[in-house]
Amino acid sequence: MEIAYFIETVIKIVVILLVFSALAGFGTYFERKILAFMSRRLGPMNVGPYGVLQIAADGIKLFTKEDIVPTNAVGPIFKIAPVITAATAFMAAAAIPFLPQFTIFGYTVHPIVADVNIGILYILGVMAVGFYGPLLGSLASSNKFALLSAARAAAVFISYEVVTGLSLLAPLMMVGSFSLIDFNNYQAGGISDWIIWSQPVAFLLFWIAAFAETGRTPFHLVANDHEIIDGFGTEYSGMRWGLFFIGEYANMFFISFVIVLLFLGGFGDGSVLGALGFLLKMSFFFFFFLWVRAAWPDIRPDQLMWLCWKVLMPIAVINVVITGFVMMF
Amino acid sequence: MEAIAFYTFAILTTVMFLITVLTNHALYALSALAAGMIFISAFFFLLGADFLGAIQIIVYTGAVMALYAFGMMFFDTTRTVVESRTSPQLVFGLTGVAALTVVAIFVAPIISENIVALYPAVDGAGNSQMVGMVLFTKYLIPFEVAAIMLLVAMIAGIVLAGKKMDHSLTLMKDEVECKNIEKEQA
Amino acid sequence: MSLEQFKNRDVSDSGYYLVDIDAYPEKGFDKFKRIVARTFRGELFVGLWVVMREMIKFDIHTVQYPKEKLPVGPRYRAVHEMQRLWESGTERCIGCGLCEKICISDCIRMDTKIDENNRKVVSEYTINLGRCIFCGYCAEVCPELAIVHGGRYENTSEQRAHYTDYQDMLTPFDMALNGQVPEYPGFGAVTPHEDERVKSTPLAY
Amino acid sequence: MEITLQHYLILSVVLFAIGLIGVLRRKNLLLLFFATEILLNAVNIAFAAISSYYGDMTGQMFAFFIIAVAASEVAVGLGLLVLWYKRTGKIDLDAMTSMRG
Numbered sequence: 147m148e149i150a151y152f153i154e155t156v157i158k159i160v161v162i163l164l165v166f167s168a169l170a171g172f173g174t175y176f177e178r179k180i181l182a183f184m185s186r187r188l189g190p191m192n193v194g195p196y197g198v199l200q201i202a203a204d205g206i207k208l209f210t211k212e213d214i215v216p217t218n219a220v221g222p223i224f225k226i227a228p229v230i231t232a233a234t235a236f237m238a239a240a241a242i243p244f245l246p247q248f249t250i251f252g253y254t255v256h257p258i259v260a261d262v263n264i265g266i267l268y269i270l271g272v273m274a275v276g277f278y279g280p281l282l283g284s285l286a287s288s289n290k291f292a293l294l295s296a297a298r299a300a301a302v303f304i305s306y307e308v309v310t311g312l313s314l315l316a317p318l319m320m321v322g323s324f325s326l327i328d329f330n331n332y333q334a335g336g337i338s339d340w341i342i343w344s345q346p347v348a349f350l351l352f353w354i355a356a357f358a359e360t361g362r363t364p365f366h367l368v369a370n371d372h373e374i375i376d377g378f379g380t381e382y383s384g385m386r387w388g389l390f391f392i393g394e395y396a397n398m399f400f401i402s403f404v405i406v407l408l409f410l411g412g413f414g415d416g417s418v419l420g421a422l423g424f425l426l427k428m429s430f431f432f433f434f435f436l437w438v439r440a441a442w443p444d445i446r447p448d449q450l451m452w453l454c455w456k457v458l459m460p461i462a463v464i465n466v467v468i469t470g471f472v473m474m475f
Numbered sequence: 476m477e478a479i480a481f482y483t484f485a486i487l488t489t490v491m492f493l494i495t496v497l498t499n500h501a502l503y504a505l506s507a508l509a510a511g512m513i514f515i516s517a518f519f520f521l522l523g524a525d526f527l528g529a530i531q532i533i534v535y536t537g538a539v540m541a542l543y544a545f546g547m548m549f550f551d552t553t554r555t556v557v558e559s560r561t562s563p564q565l566v567f568g569l570t571g572v573a574a575l576t577v578v579a580i581f582v583a584p585i586i587s588e589n590i591v592a593l594y595p596a597v598d599g600a601g602n603s604q605m606v607g608m609v610l611f612t613k614y615l616i617p618f619e620v621a622a623i624m625l626l627v628a629m630i631a632g633i634v635l636a637g638k639k640m641d642h643s644l645t646l647m648k649d650e651v652e653c654k655n656i657e658k659e660q661a
Numbered sequence: 662m663s664l665e666q667f668k669n670r671d672v673s674d675s676g677y678y679l680v681d682i683d684a685y686p687e688k689g690f691d692k693f694k695r696i697v698a699r700t701f702r703g704e705l706f707v708g709l710w711v712v713m714r715e716m717i718k719f720d721i722h723t724v725q726y727p728k729e730k731l732p733v734g735p736r737y738r739a740v741h742e743m744q745r746l747w748e749s750g751t752e753r754c755i756g757c758g759l760c761e762k763i764c765i766s767d768c769i770r771m772d773t774k775i776d777e778n779n780r781k782v783v784s785e786y787t788i789n790l791g792r793c794i795f796c797g798y799c800a801e802v803c804p805e806l807a808i809v810h811g812g813r814y815e816n817t818s819e820q821r822a823h824y825t826d827y828q829d830m831l832t833p834f835d836m837a838l839n840g841q842v843p844e845y846p847g848f849g850a851v852t853p854h855e856d857e858r859v860k861s862t863p864l865a866y
Numbered sequence: 867m868e869i870t871l872q873h874y875l876i877l878s879v880v881l882f883a884i885g886l887i888g889v890l891r892r893k894n895l896l897l898l899f900f901a902t903e904i905l906l907n908a909v910n911i912a913f914a915a916i917s918s919y920y921g922d923m924t925g926q927m928f929a930f931f932i933i934a935v936a937a938s939e940v941a942v943g944l945g946l947l948v949l950w951y952k953r954t955g956k957i958d959l960d961a962m963t964s965m966r967g
Contacts, residue, residue, distance in 0.1 A: 184712040188723040220502050263601050267529035274537030275513065281544050282506055297548050300541050307537060324603060441708040457696075481869045485877050492881055492904050496888035501896065508900050515907050518874070522918035527926050531910075534933050539903070539940050546896060546944045549951055566890040574883035578876060609923040610930070617927075621934040628938030635945025 170395035171201040184440035211384035223286040228386045231279025231393030238272040241265040246416030264324040277303040280378035287381035295377030299368040305454040306358035312462035313351035316469040330412035342409040349409040363439040402431035488514040509540045526603040738810035743830045750834045753807035760799035768792040786827035790816045874915030881908035895957040
């Protein structure tokens, strides 16, 4: 039993790693295609039919590029920083149930690596660690633009951690558990049981904060391309830069899963329909990341901090207080 | 299984903290300390203190170390830090003596036999539930005091690092010197 | 519209209007009100809707360049062509060297020799297209209309040697015979009934 | 092999000693702060271990309060550090001699 459990866990880890590494690659393809369609272009078309093999071409390019470590950079930390980003993104995936449990060849599979009873805290914590990648990478590359980016990244991530945590408090109070499986079971009754109906404010806040946590466009200040070259990635090249990218896209996928599990019912009662709906809902949130990138401009750093501390955080606190009162009486 | 995990993380933590203490490079120290903090949270998970482990990751690695990193941006991180070492023998000797003393105290069987659980764990409750139960009954006042302390610290941090604090309110020596220099120039 | 009309046109009713710019809010509460107003007017969602509409309409404007090429205007002046005579098929270039002389970026280089018939022929002729700025002086100065600018605009290459082949620039003789060498209307161009007016000499001009 | 409370306590002491080395030998204020963090974390391990092996939540509570104290210490200490650096351009412990009179 012990051995079987061990083997199962290892297989699950390998599957998640492979699937989401590949998905992160395809994420770039989807992003380029959708951004292109939204601006009346075609996007990548040359490699393979409709450019679907673009990811392979990109991968070959990234792997074969010269790996440059600048002279003044702090070598070991410069090299380890991209690994941190990618690794923490996949570590966070350990507590996410990707599908309802299913039985195959008489063996029940739980598509979650570790159902820890502090799942959400764990995910938040590991995603908080994820920003060490940009931070250490920037500090180590001895580039002032990278340093600026690191300062912004630190400020944005720490600030929006607050919003994420506070916005999650209210649903946590209702469910009474940190486990994502418990969250899912709480909303298993159907659409009317979804937490989004009872906690719309928390949902919106978490959604907004998710953009900051993943560093996507309206809050794309970690690597603000049009102001500070490529932010933390300025000195990076080849696969090291690619690892940053994989981390970012994996994070987008995982946070889409988490949003759906927390607020939109997850996989419901665990039927095939529920699993399909789960993937559909998750795809919508991933699509929304790209949609927003096509439509909205970045906001200024001071506006970002203003939004966090003077708008989102008070709303989150008020939401928690109101939820507490409603639950008490 | 537990022994493997314990020894792995014990060695990792020790190595990381040794790097933090002994390196001459501020960035190495920062990274090693952050890694050590994460490895320490592994002990908390091993001990069944899940909530504490998550808090360790979120607060220590997420917030405290980030603040340090923020602080480090004011200094040159790629330069090596020169420590004026006076007498390493004294440092290591004193530390060894202190460590031995603490080991003796902890390992002394008299103490460990007389410990009785003040707030015993409740069966059937998860770790976070137990933490909540104890924290909001017996330790409510310290909890509130800690909250106020954090608030005070936050305001103090804002005031200290704010823009208008380039000149000191207490040490007026520099300003006097500056004014003297200005007068001389004028 | 004549120039006089254009000068006297009425600007006020031709679709121009002043954009209504509100005063910039100074106080904190005014700023808050502006944010609320902007949020609930749904400007953000208008942006979302516009890009989504464009995606659904799928009105793609991409030209997939190496496969599809946009037509080039008839008077486009790009990579040089060396012309031949229609009648005899000999090269028009007489090796005078004026183009080499006038070229301001020094990219034309030619070498001539006297052949067995005691005629001067161009033995080597190169134009470094990597340096050419397409000013058109060489075509301007050519007394024989031997060098002209053609419509070929793809002049990238991986090797400089590719820029130096005289034979590439010579218009193929069958094209010249078929009349595919384009002549554009305008001053100095060959008119349709040129044959009736031109005397039959080896050099038509 | 079973891991007992003694293992954790000894580990805690080892880490504490490492922190002590740091506190004694560091002259750079920022790195001195790092060493104090190691001290606090070493004690946290001991608290959590005792709490776990005696089935008592008090140890974990103390660990929480230690984390809170560490967070406030960082906020204030780092503020002072930045202020000091802005004023003098140094964060060397030996350079802070303005109280010597």
